[in-house]
Amino acid sequence: MPETPSDELERLRRLVGPSERSYEDLRADVAGAREAAREALAETGRLRGELAEMRVELARARQDQDTLQRRREMGVVEHLGDLVREAWREVLRPLAGRVLGAVGLRRPGPR
Amino acid sequence: MTRFSIVTTVFDPDPAHLAACLDSVDGQTLADWEHVVVDDASTDEGVIRLLAERSTHPQRRLVRRRRNGGIVAAGNDGLAAASGDHVVLLDHDDVLAPVALERFATAIDAAIDAAIRPGIDTTVDVLYSDHDLLRPDGRLASPVFKPEFSPERLRNHNYITHLVAVRRQLVLDLGGFRAGLDGAQDHDLLLRATEGGRSVVHVPEILAHWRQAPASVAADTANKPAAYAAGARAVADQLHRLGLDADVTPGGYDGVYRIRRRVVGEPLVSVVIPTRGAVGRVWGCARLFVHDAVASLVGDDTSRSRLELVIVLDPAPPVVESGLRRIVDGRLPPERLVVVPYDRPFDFPAKIAAGVSAASGEYLLLLNDDTELLTAGSVDEMVGLAQQSDVGMVGAKLLYEDGTLQHGGHVYNGTIDHAFRGWSGDHPGPQRLLAVERECAGVTAAAALLRREVYEEVGGMATDLPMNYNDVDLAMRVRASGRRIVWTPHACWYHFESRTTDHPIEPWELERLLSRWPEVLSDDPYSNPNLLPGRADWLERPGRSGAPPYVVLPDGRRSWA
Numbered sequence: 001m002p003e004t005p006s007d008e009l010e011r012l013r014r015l016v017g018p019s020e021r022s023y024e025d026l027r028a029d030v031a032g033a034r035e036a037a038r039e040a041l042a043e044t045g046r047l048r049g050e051l052a053e054m055r056v057e058l059a060r061a062r063q064d065q066d067t068l069q070r071r072r073e074m075g076v077v078e079h080l081g082d083l084v085r086e087a088w089r090e091v092l093r094p095l096a097g098r099v100l101g102a103v104g105l106r107r108p109g110p111r
Numbered sequence: 112m113t114r115f116s117i118v119t120t121v122f123d124p125d126p127a128h129l130a131a132c133l134d135s136v137d138g139q140t141l142a143d144w145e146h147v148v149v150d151d152a153s154t155d156e157g158v159i160r161l162l163a164e165r166s167t168h169p170q171r172r173l174v175r176r177r178r179n180g181g182i183v184a185a186g187n188d189g190l191a192a193a194s195g196d197h198v199v200l201l202d203h204d205d206v207l208a209p210v211a212l213e214r215f216a217t218a219i220d221a222a223i224d225a226a227i228r229p230g231i232d233t234t235v236d237v238l239y240s241d242h243d244l245l246r247p248d249g250r251l252a253s254p255v256f257k258p259e260f261s262p263e264r265l266r267n268h269n270y271i272t273h274l275v276a277v278r279r280q281l282v283l284d285l286g287g288f289r290a291g292l293d294g295a296q297d298h299d300l301l302l303r304a305t306e307g308g309r310s311v312v313h314v315p316e317i318l319a320h321w322r323q324a325p326a327s328v329a330a331d332t333a334n335k336p337a338a339y340a341a342g343a344r345a346v347a348d349q350l351h352r353l354g355l356d357a358d359v360t361p362g363g364y365d366g367v368y369r370i371r372r373r374v375v376g377e378p379l380v381s382v383v384i385p386t387r388g389a390v391g392r393v394w395g396c397a398r399l400f401v402h403d404a405v406a407s408l409v410g411d412d413t414s415r416s417r418l419e420l421v422i423v424l425d426p427a428p429p430v431v432e433s434g435l436r437r438i439v440d441g442r443l444p445p446e447r448l449v450v451v452p453y454d455r456p457f458d459f460p461a462k463i464a465a466g467v468s469a470a471s472g473e474y475l476l477l478l479n480d481d482t483e484l485l486t487a488g489s490v491d492e493m494v495g496l497a498q499q500s501d502v503g504m505v506g507a508k509l510l511y512e513d514g515t516l517q518h519g520g521h522v523y524n525g526t527i528d529h530a531f532r533g534w535s536g537d538h539p540g541p542q543r544l545l546a547v548e549r550e551c552a553g554v555t556a557a558a559a560l561l562r563r564e565v566y567e568e569v570g571g572m573a574t575d576l577p578m579n580y581n582d583v584d585l586a587m588r589v590r591a592s593g594r595r596i597v598w599t600p601h602a603c604w605y606h607f608e609s610r611t612t613d614h615p616i617e618p619w620e621l622e623r624l625l626s627r628w629p630e631v632l633s634d635d636p637y638s639n640p641n642l643l644p645g646r647a648d649w650l651e652r653p654g655r656s657g658a659p660p661y662v663v664l665p666d667g668r669r670s671w672a
Binding site: 030033034035037038041042044045046048049050052053056059060063064066067089093 | 140396532534535536648649
């Protein structure tokens with residue numbers, strides 16, 4: 001990298017000089033600048049990508065927090081009702097199924 | 112009357128985990144089942160004792176093997192002993208939801224009810240459900256909400272895993288589990304059982320809890336290299352059976368297979384590029400978009416497909432066409448650059464139609480001019496997929512200028528959007544969705560490949576949607592023709608979207624689309640009803656993210672502590 005503005009000026013003068021070499025140097029300079037811009041954008045993109053993924057995680061966490069918060073704020077009756085529903089689905093219904101099955105009253109299966 | 116046979120092979124699991132598994136079977140809300148338990152010569156005293164105690168259940172049959180033969184041999188013993196109509200495969204440490212069999216039964220009933228005319232085959236060959244993971248602390252987590260049956264995705268990885276039921280007679284006809292494929296025997300069975308247009312039903316509900324134990328595939332897929340090598344063989348065998356020429360190797364992610372199809376023949380692919388010769392800046396440099404799009408395409412010397420470039424060009428300075436001729440000079444025969452003048456107002460479908468009329472290829476690659484090929488061989492990847500007769504359209508992975516994802520397939524789940532738009536371009540996505548070839552509801556026409564016969568059969572693109580949603584309409588037409596649409600991550604372009612045109616979506620465009628396809632926003636077969644409508648990032652609906660209010664204790668009971 002040039003040390004001072006005058007160094008940079010001298011470098012640019014050489015690039016736009018009349019020789020074929022100057023043209024090649026200019027092309028290389030443009031290619032280098034393009035690659036630098038591309039890498040900088042790619043780095044930004046990596047961060048943007050992480051942000052996009054984190055936004056989903058945040059939305060998920062907020063949803064979960066909301067669900068838990070609502071459970072926490074439930075009154076006793078609501079809470080009991082919720083517990084009973086869960087218990088019915090996960091414990092009582094299977095248990096009832098087993099009992100009914102044992103006495104031949106449970107749903108037999110698809111027709 | 113359908114009866115389920117649950118088949119479980121057992122070899123020295125944690126007795127508490129086995130007990131939880133057996134309890135979950137006993138607790139089924141459906142009555143008619145049998146549980147065939149094959150003890151593959153367990154040595155753990157606790158397991159032996161537990162099996163002896165629990166095999167007194169009248170619906171459980173214990174088959175003891177004298178010598179340990181591995182999961183394939185034991186599984187086949189279980190299949191031989193089963194007598195039900197459908198075989199349900201259950202690992203010795205996994206847990207069924209209480210309603211698992213009931214839901215499968217309901218799905219079979221629904222298939223029967225759906226038969227509106229006598230004589231329609233209502234046989235359900237394969238059923239599968241969603242699942243989640245059962246963590247070592249007993250909590251259920253990481254729900255896996257799956258799409259409707261997706262054969263391409265199944266070849267790329269076993270996205271189905273648990274819970275699966277297969278018609279027993281079909282399993283017997285297939286010869287059961289194949290020897291030599293231990294660890295991938297279930298993937299292999301699924302591949303074979305779902306071939307040939309068989310009836311496959313997805314139940315979008317978590318019916319199995321897959322235990323995440325240290326030695327299991329669920330916890331650490333990296334400790335199963337032999338299983339993945341076997342899986343690659345299973346996939347290769349299926350491709351061979353289907354007459355598809357391809358190499359299969361374990362992919363860049365555990366459990367994912369990389370399928371490299373060989374293009375049959377040297378097909379002519381007409382790349383139809385509508386353009387007005389726009390100029391813009393990308394990565395700090397000015398470019399004439401169509402020039403760079405074409406240069407990147409013809410610069411790919413790995414392609415087996417022959418390219419024909421059909422440029423549908425608005426009135427533009429002569430430098431646009433002369434530049435194109437200079438770019439393709441020496442790389443394509445001159446007659447394979449066709450420039451079609453277009454002087455009407457912008458109308459994407461009309462421009463595509465004009466290009467197709469002038470094209471002579473058997474394949475059509477619809478390509479925006481503001482693109483740049485990123486992955487060599489992309490056209491061949493797309494042609495390889497499109498050479499399957501039941502694939503109607505193939506979409507590509509598109510990246511923005513900054514490398515983030517612009518297109519990972521369409522999602523029509525309460526919205527019309529691109530899956531995971533804005534995520535990192537190299538992200539595999541949840542459940543490896545962005546690392547595998549998979550069926551989609553639709554794909555963007557910014558880079559989409561169709562067989563010409565398909566394009567013509569469905570009537571091309573709708574000319575009454577000149578700006579937006581014409582690709583959605585095309586996708587719906589293709590799917591209505593009974594064909595699949597496949598997105599592949601192995602064909603990749605940069606897409607400098609909206610640098611050349613900018614057409615905000617108008618309300619009438621959505622109304623017109625909905626008038627033609629009223630179900631488009633509510634019936635994406637490759638999304639899942641448990642996912643939040645209006646989003647394309649697989650965010651679950653509230654309360655379904657895998658944070659249940661209870662813990663599963665080692666003995667299988669739920670604790671609401």
